[in-house]
Amino acid sequence: MSATILFVDDEEYILNSINRLFSNFELDIYTANNADDAMKVLHEEEVAVIVTDNCMPGMMGVDLLEKTSELSPDTMKIMMTGQADLTTAIAAINRGDVYRFITKPWDDDELIHTVTEAMRKYELVQSLRRDDEATLLSIAQTVELKDPYTRGHCERVSSLAGMMAEALQLDELLLQEIRRGSWLHDCGKIGVPERILNYPGPLDKDQYEVIKNHPKWGADVIRKARLSKHVLNIVLYHHERYGGNGYPNGISGADIPIEARIVTVADVYDALTSARSYREKYCQNRAIEIMIMMKDEFFDPEILNIFIQDCLKFQTA
Numbered sequence: 001m002s003a004t005i006l007f008v009d010d011e012e013y014i015l016n017s018i019n020r021l022f023s024n025f026e027l028d029i030y031t032a033n034n035a036d037d038a039m040k041v042l043h044e045e046e047v048a049v050i051v052t053d054n055c056m057p058g059m060m061g062v063d064l065l066e067k068t069s070e071l072s073p074d075t076m077k078i079m080m081t082g083q084a085d086l087t088t089a090i091a092a093i094n095r096g097d098v099y100r101f102i103t104k105p106w107d108d109d110e111l112i113h114t115v116t117e118a119m120r121k122y123e124l125v126q127s128l129r130r131d132d133e134a135t136l137l138s139i140a141q142t143v144e145l146k147d148p149y150t151r152g153h154c155e156r157v158s159s160l161a162g163m164m165a166e167a168l169q170l171d172e173l174l175l176q177e178i179r180r181g182s183w184l185h186d187c188g189k190i191g192v193p194e195r196i197l198n199y200p201g202p203l204d205k206d207q208y209e210v211i212k213n214h215p216k217w218g219a220d221v222i223r224k225a226r227l228s229k230h231v232l233n234i235v236l237y238h239h240e241r242y243g244g245n246g247y248p249n250g251i252s253g254a255d256i257p258i259e260a261r262i263v264t265v266a267d268v269y270d271a272l273t274s275a276r277s278y279r280e281k282y283c284q285n286r287a288i289e290i291m292i293m294m295k296d297e298f299f300d301p302e303i304l305n306i307f308i309q310d311c312l313k314f315q316t317a
Contacts, residue, residue, distance in 0.1 A: 003119045004028045004045050008038045008052035008064065009080075018051075021108055027119075035059035035067075042068060047075050048122040049115055051102075054081035069097050074125055074224060076118035078102060080111075113193070120190055121221060128225030133180065140183040146194050153270055158182035160266035163311040164303060168262075174230060178259050181234030184227075185263055188218025188235065212247045215239055233257040238264050243297040261300040265291075265307050268298065284312070 005027050007018050015031040022029055030045065032038040035058055041047065050068055054061035065077045077097060082104040099121070100114050127139055140154040161182045165175045189197060192214055196207050203211060219236035236248070237260035244252035256264075272287035282290065288308060295301050 003048040003123065004030060005115060005119065006030045006032065006038060006041050006045075006047045006050045008032045008035065008050065008056070008061065010034060010053065010056040014053070018111075021112065022115075025112075025116075035061075035064040038064060039067065039071070042071050042075070047072060049076045049078065049118045051078040051080055051115065053104075054079060065098060073097075074122060076122050078114060078118060080104060080106065117191055121217075124187065124190060125221055125224045128184075128221065128227060136180055136183050140187065143187055143190050146189060146192075146197055153274065154183045154186065156270045157185065157263060157266045160269065160307070160311060161263050164262045164265065164307055165259075167306045167310040168258075168303070170258075174259065177228050177230035178234065178262060180227075181231040181259060182263050182266065184218070184222070184231060185234050185238045185267065186214065186218065187221055188214035188216065190221075191217045212239075216248050230257070230259050233260050234263050236260075238267055240264070241298050242300050246298075256300075258300075258303075261303055265299055265303055268294075269307070288312070 005022070007015060007029065008031070009015055009018075010033050012033070015033070019029060019031065028045075030041050030047075032041060034056055035052075038050070038052065042050075050065070052061040052064055059067075061079060061081065065079065068075055068077055076099045078100045079098050080102040099118050102111060102114060124139060127135055137155070144151050144153060158179050161178050162175060165178045170178070192210060196203065196210055199207060215236050215238065219232055222232045222235050234257075237251070237256050240246035240249065240251050240256045240260065242253060242256065242261065244250055246252075268291060269287060272282045272290060273284060275281045291299065291304060292308075295304050
Protein backbone atom coordinates (compact mmCIF):
# COMPACT_ATOMS: atom_id res chain seq x y z
CA MET A 1 0.00 0.00 0.00
CA SER A 2 1.25 3.51 -0.79
CA ALA A 3 1.06 6.55 1.46
CA THR A 4 2.93 9.84 1.78
CA ILE A 5 5.27 10.15 4.77
CA LEU A 6 7.11 13.39 5.55
CA PHE A 7 10.33 13.38 7.61
CA VAL A 8 11.67 16.71 8.88
CA ASP A 9 15.18 17.13 10.32
CA ASP A 10 17.91 19.76 9.92
CA GLU A 11 20.60 17.04 9.78
CA GLU A 12 21.07 15.72 6.24
CA TYR A 13 22.63 12.46 7.40
CA ILE A 14 19.53 11.73 9.49
CA LEU A 15 17.28 12.12 6.45
CA ASN A 16 19.62 9.95 4.37
CA SER A 17 19.48 7.21 7.03
CA ILE A 18 15.70 7.35 7.08
CA ASN A 19 15.49 7.15 3.29
CA ARG A 20 17.66 4.02 3.35
CA LEU A 21 15.60 2.50 6.19
CA PHE A 22 12.31 2.88 4.31
CA SER A 23 13.65 2.23 0.80
CA ASN A 24 12.01 -1.21 0.53
CA PHE A 25 8.55 -0.02 1.57
CA GLU A 26 5.80 1.06 -0.82
CA LEU A 27 5.73 4.56 0.62
CA ASP A 28 6.13 7.98 -0.94
CA ILE A 29 8.86 9.50 1.23
CA TYR A 30 9.32 13.27 1.37
CA THR A 31 12.04 14.97 3.40
CA ALA A 32 12.55 18.54 4.55
CA ASN A 33 15.47 20.25 6.31
CA ASN A 34 13.30 22.83 8.06
CA ALA A 35 9.76 23.68 9.00
CA ASP A 36 9.20 26.10 6.10
CA ASP A 37 10.02 23.41 3.52
CA ALA A 38 7.85 20.97 5.44
CA MET A 39 4.90 23.39 5.27
CA LYS A 40 5.31 23.60 1.49
CA VAL A 41 4.98 19.82 1.25
CA LEU A 42 1.92 19.88 3.52
CA HIS A 43 0.30 22.47 1.24
CA GLU A 44 1.03 20.46 -1.91
CA GLU A 45 0.62 16.83 -0.82
CA GLU A 46 -1.82 14.72 1.19
CA VAL A 47 0.52 13.69 4.00
CA ALA A 48 -0.51 10.63 6.00
CA VAL A 49 2.29 10.83 8.60
CA ILE A 50 4.77 13.54 9.56
CA VAL A 51 7.83 12.68 11.65
CA THR A 52 9.76 15.72 12.84
CA ASP A 53 12.74 16.60 14.97
CA ASN A 54 12.05 19.22 17.63
CA CYS A 55 15.23 21.30 17.92
CA MET A 56 15.71 22.90 14.49
CA PRO A 57 16.78 26.37 13.31
CA GLY A 58 13.79 28.65 12.92
CA MET A 59 10.49 26.99 13.80
CA MET A 60 10.68 24.26 16.44
CA GLY A 61 9.20 20.86 15.72
CA VAL A 62 6.46 21.25 18.33
CA ASP A 63 5.33 24.46 16.59
CA LEU A 64 5.41 22.71 13.22
CA LEU A 65 3.14 19.98 14.54
CA GLU A 66 0.73 22.54 15.91
CA LYS A 67 0.53 24.18 12.48
CA THR A 68 0.16 20.75 10.89
CA SER A 69 -2.91 20.17 13.08
CA GLU A 70 -4.45 23.35 11.72
CA LEU A 71 -3.57 22.71 8.07
CA SER A 72 -4.03 18.93 7.89
CA PRO A 73 -5.85 17.70 11.01
CA ASP A 74 -5.95 14.05 9.91
CA THR A 75 -2.17 13.80 9.45
CA MET A 76 -0.64 11.53 12.08
CA LYS A 77 2.11 13.38 13.95
CA ILE A 78 5.25 11.83 15.46
CA MET A 79 7.91 13.74 17.40
CA MET A 80 11.46 12.40 17.18
CA THR A 81 14.19 14.19 19.12
CA GLY A 82 17.45 13.63 20.93
CA GLN A 83 16.29 15.76 23.85
CA ALA A 84 14.03 13.26 25.56
CA ASP A 85 12.77 15.47 28.37
CA LEU A 86 9.28 15.24 29.81
CA THR A 87 8.54 18.93 29.20
CA THR A 88 9.12 18.56 25.46
CA ALA A 89 6.96 15.45 25.29
CA ILE A 90 4.08 17.07 27.19
CA ALA A 91 4.27 20.21 25.03
CA ALA A 92 4.27 18.15 21.86
CA ILE A 93 1.30 16.08 22.95
CA ASN A 94 -0.77 18.99 24.27
CA ARG A 95 -0.06 21.45 21.47
CA GLY A 96 0.27 19.20 18.47
CA ASP A 97 -2.01 16.19 19.05
CA VAL A 98 1.03 13.93 18.78
CA TYR A 99 0.56 10.22 18.08
CA ARG A 100 3.94 9.02 19.37
CA PHE A 101 7.18 10.40 20.85
CA ILE A 102 10.45 8.71 19.75
CA THR A 103 13.94 9.45 21.02
CA LYS A 104 17.22 9.54 19.11
CA PRO A 105 19.11 7.38 18.44
CA TRP A 106 16.06 5.45 17.36
CA ASP A 107 15.59 1.72 17.13
CA ASP A 108 15.00 0.83 13.45
CA ASP A 109 12.27 -1.73 14.16
CA GLU A 110 10.49 0.63 16.56
CA LEU A 111 10.55 3.49 14.05
CA ILE A 112 9.26 1.31 11.21
CA HIS A 113 6.51 -0.12 13.42
CA THR A 114 5.46 3.32 14.70
CA VAL A 115 5.33 4.88 11.24
CA THR A 116 3.43 1.99 9.65
CA GLU A 117 0.92 1.87 12.53
CA ALA A 118 0.38 5.63 12.21
CA MET A 119 -0.14 5.20 8.47
CA ARG A 120 -2.73 2.46 9.06
CA LYS A 121 -4.58 4.66 11.53
CA TYR A 122 -4.65 7.50 9.00
CA GLU A 123 -5.99 5.20 6.30
CA LEU A 124 -8.54 3.77 8.74
CA VAL A 125 -9.95 7.27 9.37
CA GLN A 126 -10.14 7.99 5.64
CA SER A 127 -11.95 4.70 5.02
CA LEU A 128 -14.43 5.28 7.85
CA ARG A 129 -15.33 8.64 6.36
CA ARG A 130 -17.02 6.77 3.51
CA ASP A 131 -19.53 5.55 6.13
CA ASP A 132 -21.11 2.71 4.16
CA GLU A 133 -21.78 -0.57 5.93
CA ALA A 134 -19.74 -2.74 3.57
CA THR A 135 -16.70 -0.55 4.23
CA LEU A 136 -17.24 -0.53 8.00
CA LEU A 137 -17.49 -4.32 8.15
CA SER A 138 -14.45 -4.71 5.90
CA ILE A 139 -12.44 -2.44 8.20
CA ALA A 140 -13.49 -4.42 11.26
CA GLN A 141 -12.44 -7.65 9.57
CA THR A 142 -9.07 -6.11 8.65
CA VAL A 143 -8.43 -5.19 12.29
CA GLU A 144 -9.29 -8.77 13.28
CA LEU A 145 -6.48 -10.06 11.05
CA LYS A 146 -4.02 -8.81 13.70
CA ASP A 147 -5.38 -11.50 16.03
CA PRO A 148 -6.42 -14.80 14.41
CA TYR A 149 -8.30 -15.80 17.57
CA THR A 150 -10.85 -13.00 17.07
CA ARG A 151 -11.77 -13.78 13.46
CA GLY A 152 -15.52 -13.33 13.06
CA HIS A 153 -15.80 -11.75 16.52
CA CYS A 154 -17.15 -8.39 15.35
CA GLU A 155 -19.92 -9.96 13.27
CA ARG A 156 -20.98 -12.26 16.11
CA VAL A 157 -21.00 -9.38 18.59
CA SER A 158 -23.05 -7.31 16.13
CA SER A 159 -25.59 -10.10 15.72
CA LEU A 160 -25.99 -10.65 19.48
CA ALA A 161 -26.13 -6.93 20.25
CA GLY A 162 -28.78 -6.47 17.55
CA MET A 163 -30.95 -9.17 19.15
CA MET A 164 -30.72 -7.43 22.52
CA ALA A 165 -31.53 -4.04 20.99
CA GLU A 166 -34.63 -5.52 19.34
CA ALA A 167 -35.71 -7.24 22.57
CA LEU A 168 -35.36 -3.89 24.36
CA GLN A 169 -37.49 -2.31 21.60
CA LEU A 170 -34.95 0.37 20.83
CA ASP A 171 -35.70 2.52 17.80
CA GLU A 172 -34.49 1.45 14.37
CA LEU A 173 -31.88 4.22 14.03
CA LEU A 174 -30.21 3.28 17.31
CA LEU A 175 -30.36 -0.39 16.36
CA GLN A 176 -28.48 0.43 13.15
CA GLU A 177 -25.86 2.41 15.07
CA ILE A 178 -25.41 -0.47 17.53
CA ARG A 179 -24.75 -2.79 14.60
CA ARG A 180 -22.11 -0.40 13.23
CA GLY A 181 -20.55 0.25 16.63
CA SER A 182 -20.38 -3.49 17.30
CA TRP A 183 -18.41 -4.00 14.11
CA LEU A 184 -15.97 -1.26 15.09
CA HIS A 185 -15.81 -1.71 18.87
CA ASP A 186 -12.23 -3.03 18.77
CA CYS A 187 -10.91 -0.78 15.99
CA GLY A 188 -8.47 0.78 18.48
CA LYS A 189 -6.58 -2.52 18.51
CA ILE A 190 -4.97 -1.40 15.27
CA GLY A 191 -2.57 0.47 17.56
CA VAL A 192 -1.79 -2.55 19.79
CA PRO A 193 1.33 -4.53 18.86
CA GLU A 194 0.57 -8.02 17.56
CA ARG A 195 3.04 -9.52 20.02
CA ILE A 196 0.66 -8.40 22.79
CA LEU A 197 -2.58 -9.33 21.01
CA ASN A 198 -1.24 -12.82 20.31
CA TYR A 199 0.64 -13.32 23.59
CA PRO A 200 0.22 -17.01 24.57
CA GLY A 201 -0.83 -16.47 28.17
CA PRO A 202 -2.19 -13.94 30.67
CA LEU A 203 -0.81 -10.46 30.08
CA ASP A 204 1.55 -8.83 32.57
CA LYS A 205 0.78 -5.39 34.02
CA ASP A 206 2.59 -3.41 31.32
CA GLN A 207 1.04 -5.40 28.48
CA TYR A 208 -2.41 -4.97 29.99
CA GLU A 209 -1.90 -1.22 30.26
CA VAL A 210 -1.22 -1.12 26.51
CA ILE A 211 -4.38 -3.14 25.80
CA LYS A 212 -6.40 -0.78 28.01
CA ASN A 213 -5.57 2.07 25.65
CA HIS A 214 -7.48 0.57 22.71
CA PRO A 215 -10.90 2.09 23.56
CA LYS A 216 -9.37 5.58 23.66
CA TRP A 217 -7.37 4.98 20.49
CA GLY A 218 -10.48 3.67 18.76
CA ALA A 219 -12.59 6.60 19.97
CA ASP A 220 -10.01 8.99 18.54
CA VAL A 221 -10.39 7.29 15.16
CA ILE A 222 -14.20 7.50 15.36
CA ARG A 223 -14.06 11.20 16.25
CA LYS A 224 -11.71 11.96 13.37
CA ALA A 225 -13.99 10.03 11.01
CA ARG A 226 -16.96 12.00 12.37
CA LEU A 227 -19.15 8.96 12.97
CA SER A 228 -22.17 9.12 15.29
CA LYS A 229 -22.05 9.59 19.06
CA HIS A 230 -23.61 6.12 19.48
CA VAL A 231 -20.77 4.45 17.59
CA LEU A 232 -18.31 6.54 19.60
CA ASN A 233 -19.97 5.49 22.87
CA ILE A 234 -19.67 1.81 21.99
CA VAL A 235 -16.01 2.06 21.01
CA LEU A 236 -15.05 4.17 24.04
CA TYR A 237 -17.14 2.54 26.78
CA HIS A 238 -17.47 -1.18 25.93
CA HIS A 239 -14.93 -2.09 28.65
CA GLU A 240 -16.61 -0.07 31.39
CA ARG A 241 -18.22 -2.12 34.17
CA TYR A 242 -21.75 -1.66 35.46
CA GLY A 243 -20.43 -1.64 39.03
CA GLY A 244 -17.51 0.66 38.18
CA ASN A 245 -13.76 -0.07 38.01
CA GLY A 246 -13.75 -0.61 34.25
CA TYR A 247 -11.71 1.36 31.73
CA PRO A 248 -10.92 3.86 30.38
CA ASN A 249 -12.98 6.18 32.65
CA GLY A 250 -14.29 3.98 35.47
CA ILE A 251 -17.90 5.11 35.03
CA SER A 252 -20.79 2.92 36.24
CA GLY A 253 -24.50 2.15 35.99
CA ALA A 254 -26.65 4.36 33.80
CA ASP A 255 -23.69 6.67 33.20
CA ILE A 256 -22.56 4.04 30.70
CA PRO A 257 -24.63 4.60 27.53
CA ILE A 258 -27.11 1.79 26.91
CA GLU A 259 -25.55 0.95 23.54
CA ALA A 260 -22.23 0.27 25.28
CA ARG A 261 -23.90 -1.81 28.02
CA ILE A 262 -25.49 -3.97 25.33
CA VAL A 263 -22.25 -4.50 23.42
CA THR A 264 -20.40 -5.35 26.64
CA VAL A 265 -22.67 -8.34 27.20
CA ALA A 266 -22.29 -9.54 23.61
CA ASP A 267 -18.53 -8.95 23.63
CA VAL A 268 -17.89 -10.92 26.83
CA TYR A 269 -20.17 -13.79 25.82
CA ASP A 270 -18.42 -14.19 22.47
CA ALA A 271 -14.99 -13.96 24.11
CA LEU A 272 -15.90 -16.69 26.62
CA THR A 273 -17.30 -19.01 23.96
CA SER A 274 -14.34 -18.54 21.61
CA ALA A 275 -10.88 -20.11 21.87
CA ARG A 276 -7.99 -17.86 22.84
CA SER A 277 -4.23 -18.29 22.58
CA TYR A 278 -4.10 -19.01 26.32
CA ARG A 279 -7.28 -21.13 26.87
CA GLU A 280 -9.92 -23.28 25.23
CA LYS A 281 -13.42 -21.94 24.65
CA TYR A 282 -16.17 -22.43 27.24
CA CYS A 283 -19.45 -24.14 26.39
CA GLN A 284 -22.56 -21.96 26.40
CA ASN A 285 -23.80 -23.14 29.81
CA ARG A 286 -20.45 -22.49 31.49
CA ALA A 287 -20.15 -19.09 29.85
CA ILE A 288 -23.58 -18.11 31.16
CA GLU A 289 -22.70 -19.35 34.66
CA ILE A 290 -19.60 -17.14 34.63
CA MET A 291 -21.53 -14.12 33.37
CA ILE A 292 -24.27 -14.53 36.01
CA MET A 293 -21.57 -14.52 38.71
CA MET A 294 -20.29 -11.25 37.18
CA LYS A 295 -23.77 -9.76 36.74
CA ASP A 296 -23.85 -6.81 39.10
CA GLU A 297 -20.14 -6.10 38.82
CA PHE A 298 -19.76 -6.21 35.04
CA PHE A 299 -23.19 -6.15 33.41
CA ASP A 300 -26.45 -4.27 33.51
CA PRO A 301 -28.63 -6.99 35.15
CA GLU A 302 -31.71 -6.16 33.04
CA ILE A 303 -29.76 -6.42 29.78
CA LEU A 304 -28.04 -9.64 30.87
CA ASN A 305 -31.41 -11.19 31.79
CA ILE A 306 -32.86 -10.25 28.42
CA PHE A 307 -29.80 -11.71 26.71
CA ILE A 308 -30.15 -15.02 28.55
CA GLN A 309 -33.92 -15.33 28.33
CA ASP A 310 -34.71 -13.85 24.91
CA CYS A 311 -31.58 -13.97 22.77
CA LEU A 312 -29.63 -17.16 23.44
CA LYS A 313 -32.50 -19.33 22.24
CA PHE A 314 -31.68 -18.13 18.73
CA GLN A 315 -28.10 -19.31 19.21
CA THR A 316 -29.19 -22.87 19.94
CA ALA A 317 -32.22 -23.06 17.64
